[in-house]
Amino acid sequence: MGVKLLLEKAHVEGIRSYEVYRREGGYRAVEKALKTMSPDAVTEEVKKSGLRGRGGAGFPSGMKWSFLAKPEGVPRHLVCNADESEPGTFKDRYLMEFLPHLLIEGLIVSSFALGSNATYIYIRGEYAWIPDILEQAIAEAKANGWLGKNILGSGFDCEIYVQRGAGAYICGEETALIESLEGKRGNPRIKPPFPAVKGVWDRPTVVNNVETLAAVVPIINMGGEEYAKIGVGRSTGTKLISACGNINKPGVYEIDMTISVEEFIYSDEYCGGIKNGKRLKACIPGGSSVPILPANLLLKTAKGETRYMNYESLSDGGFATGSMMGSGGFIVLDEDQCVVKNTYTLARFYRHESCGQCSPCREGTGWMEKILKNIDMGKGKMSDIDLLWDIQRKIEGNTICPLGDAAAWPVAAAIRHFRDEFEWHVKNPQECLTRNYGLANYADPLEVKSEM
Amino acid sequence: MEGLFLSLFTFHFSLFMVPFSEEKLAKVQEIIARYPEGKQKSALLPVLHLAQEVHGWLSAETMDYVASLLQLEPIEVYEVATFYSMYNLKPVGKYMFEVCQTGPCMINGSDDIVDYIKQRLGIGVGETTPDGLFTLKTVECLGACGYAPMMQLGKHYKEHLTREKVDQIIEECRKQAGQLN
Ligand SMILES: Cc1cc2nc3c(=O)[nH]c(=O)nc-3n(C[C@H](O)[C@H](O)[C@H](O)COP(=O)(O)O)c2cc1C
Numbered sequence: 001m002g003v004k005l006l007l008e009k010a011h012v013e014g015i016r017s018y019e020v021y022r023r024e025g026g027y028r029a030v031e032k033a034l035k036t037m038s039p040d041a042v043t044e045e046v047k048k049s050g051l052r053g054r055g056g057a058g059f060p061s062g063m064k065w066s067f068l069a070k071p072e073g074v075p076r077h078l079v080c081n082a083d084e085s086e087p088g089t090f091k092d093r094y095l096m097e098f099l100p101h102l103l104i105e106g107l108i109v110s111s112f113a114l115g116s117n118a119t120y121i122y123i124r125g126e127y128a129w130i131p132d133i134l135e136q137a138i139a140e141a142k143a144n145g146w147l148g149k150n151i152l153g154s155g156f157d158c159e160i161y162v163q164r165g166a167g168a169y170i171c172g173e174e175t176a177l178i179e180s181l182e183g184k185r186g187n188p189r190i191k192p193p194f195p196a197v198k199g200v201w202d203r204p205t206v207v208n209n210v211e212t213l214a215a216v217v218p219i220i221n222m223g224g225e226e227y228a229k230i231g232v233g234r235s236t237g238t239k240l241i242s243a244c245g246n247i248n249k250p251g252v253y254e255i256d257m258t259i260s261v262e263e264f265i266y267s268d269e270y271c272g273g274i275k276n277g278k279r280l281k282a283c284i285p286g287g288s289s290v291p292i293l294p295a296n297l298l299l300k301t302a303k304g305e306t307r308y309m310n311y312e313s314l315s316d317g318g319f320a321t322g323s324m325m326g327s328g329g330f331i332v333l334d335e336d337q338c339v340v341k342n343t344y345t346l347a348r349f350y351r352h353e354s355c356g357q358c359s360p361c362r363e364g365t366g367w368m369e370k371i372l373k374n375i376d377m378g379k380g381k382m383s384d385i386d387l388l389w390d391i392q393r394k395i396e397g398n399t400i401c402p403l404g405d406a407a408a409w410p411v412a413a414a415i416r417h418f419r420d421e422f423e424w425h426v427k428n429p430q431e432c433l434t435r436n437y438g439l440a441n442y443a444d445p446l447e448v449k450s451e452m
Numbered sequence: 453m454e455g456l457f458l459s460l461f462t463f464h465f466s467l468f469m470v471p472f473s474e475e476k477l478a479k480v481q482e483i484i485a486r487y488p489e490g491k492q493k494s495a496l497l498p499v500l501h502l503a504q505e506v507h508g509w510l511s512a513e514t515m516d517y518v519a520s521l522l523q524l525e526p527i528e529v530y531e532v533a534t535f536y537s538m539y540n541l542k543p544v545g546k547y548m549f550e551v552c553q554t555g556p557c558m559i560n561g562s563d564d565i566v567d568y569i570k571q572r573l574g575i576g577v578g579e580t581t582p583d584g585l586f587t588l589k590t591v592e593c594l595g596a597c598g599y600a601p602m603m604q605l606g607k608h609y610k611e612h613l614t615r616e617k618v619d620q621i622i623e624e625c626r627k628q629a630g631q632l633n
């Protein structure tokens with residue numbers, strides 16, 4: 001059993017309620033921070049912990065906090081990003097649903113560190129039943145003196161509010177989220193200025209993921225240095241992975257980032273192996289935006305070394321032969337899955353979610369979807385594959401926000417590693433409607449053809 | 453003539469725009485109080501959710517009413533209502549089946565679930581049954597990928613869908629609707 005810092009108490013009967021959470025040691029981090037530490041000392045602990053943002057980008061959280069501008073007389077805000085809409089990702093939902101007080105505790109400590117007297121949880125609208133759970137936890141925390149005015153006599157005031165989105169993946173991007181919180185369309189802003197200087201209502205703002213903010217609780221309880229001892233290298237602490245696809249035990253797992261990908265997929269403690277005794281074909285290890293890897297490159301790096309479930313190892317080899325930790329949405333495909341079809345559904349997703357501000361993203365995602373659909377339906381041409389490659393390259397890096405990249409990468413990686421499968425679709429327009437290409441280059445991915 | 457026009461107008465108005473109850477108005481005030489002074493526009497998304505609860509969709513009249521509540525220009529409301537996929541700009545059935553069709557759900561058989569619902573209800577995607585009970589919609593990832601295939605039904609998710617489970621859900625909805633009428 002690996003170390004559990006976040007989900008340790010997830011199965012304690014009644015842990016959703018304040019009484020049980022408190023009895024199990026909850027709100028100790030608030031006591032410690034507000035009674036014995038200064039806000040800067042809290043930030044310092046987070047820095048020492050090596051905690052990296054769990055929303056996808058993996059930016060060091062302590063450093064991000066220290067960038068927050070603190071002009072005299074201007075209120076600052078912490079905003080919790082609970083928009084969780086990256087396909088394959090459902091870990092924040094699990095935390096909020098089963099351990100709401102852990103998030104609230106993390107929010108209070110973090111708000112104290114950042115000086116946020118009004119903190120907002122922006123949650124995707126479809127999670128329509130969760131705001132009730134969070135609001136109840138907030139009310140309980142407030143009734144017990146953990147929120148409100150002059151908390152624990154520290155002089156620090158804090159309120160937490162839940163704001164529901166209304167269906168838009170793009171609102172997970174922090175500046176789009178801020179726009180949405182201001183009651184506008186979720187159009188990302190051009191940076192700079194960064195939210196740390198000009199965020200919600202033009203005030204300095206920190207946006208952090210749910211899991212990131214929950215992790216602040218064990219960091220304060222055990223101290224940043226102790227936290228940093230868990231894990232490996234710059235992948236400190238624990239990470240929640242939401243596993244789905246063709247596996248025996250889909251669900252949310254907490255790992256300490258020292259286990260191998262192979263162990264994660266095949267051990268009974270985690271995914272429990274591939275469903276129905278099938279073989280593993282491919283995997284998208286960090287949410288739909290990150291590159292898909294064929295089985296052989298997933299389990300071992302191009303150098304033949306074991307690949308581990310951490311930031312460094314998952315990205316070993318760059319995009320040529322590696323992928324990314326991303327949001328921790330782990331999507332497993334077995335030998336019967338069609339990479340073309342899967343890529344098509346993801347392209348459709350990004351077309352649907354593009355906010356439409358930048359032409360490469362707005363037009364390019366539409367073209368990619370159409371071309372992929374044609375290839376999937378046996379109506380593609382060989383030149384379409386190169387055209388797809390060309391389009392994704394023209395989107396990447398040419399847009400206001402990273403959604404453009406997020407749409408380009410899955411298409412690029414699918415062609416890079418599964419080009420033979422795309423070609424087979426084109427050459428076998430009838431057959432591809434009735435059967436799948438199968439495992440193909442499971443053990444020997446084709447070399448990259450049009451990477452130049 | 454003018455009188456007829458006027459009465460038609462008020463008829464139209466009253467059909468699609470129900471002013472909020474006292475309770476809802478109090479809720480609006482509570483929401484506005486969460487933001488700094490003068491930033492009541494931030495209440496727009498939550499208030500549109502409240503408004504949609506009344507009829508299940510947002511008519512132009514309803515949006516104008518929301519604009520007046522928050523002291524916004526109507527266009528500020530329209531542009532937001534048209535951006536977010538959860539706001540319905542047309543009437544929908546009493547029960548909306550929103551089936552996720554993104555990758556992880558697709559590889560677990562969401563296409564079959566959509567086909568089966570179409571067949572059971574005799575409608576296509578985006579359509580409503582003639583009795584106004586059901587609407588079928590396909591949506592993108594709802595954050596339930598590990599419990600696929602799945603759909604959203606009102607406030608909740610229905611997960612691990614099978615054909616049998618779809619039958620049950622349709623049955624339950626019909627029963628519930630029968631009791632309400
Ligand atoms: C298109 C897009 C969608 C995103 N969606 C989310 C999301 O749902 N949740 C999240 O925490 N971060 C999301 N992010 C990342 C946020 O912009 C931001 O980096 C993150 O909330 C920062 O928190 P962290 O440092 O704690 O990870 C998204 C980014 C992009 C470009």
Ligand code: SF4
Pocket residue numbers: 170187188353354355356357358359361362399400401402403404
């Ligand atoms: S990259 Fe796409 S989603 Fe991002 S701002 Fe541009 S059009 Fe909008």
Ligand code: FES
Pocket residue numbers: 087088089552553554555556557558592593594595596597600602
């Ligand atoms: S892909 Fe269907 S819920 Fe995520």
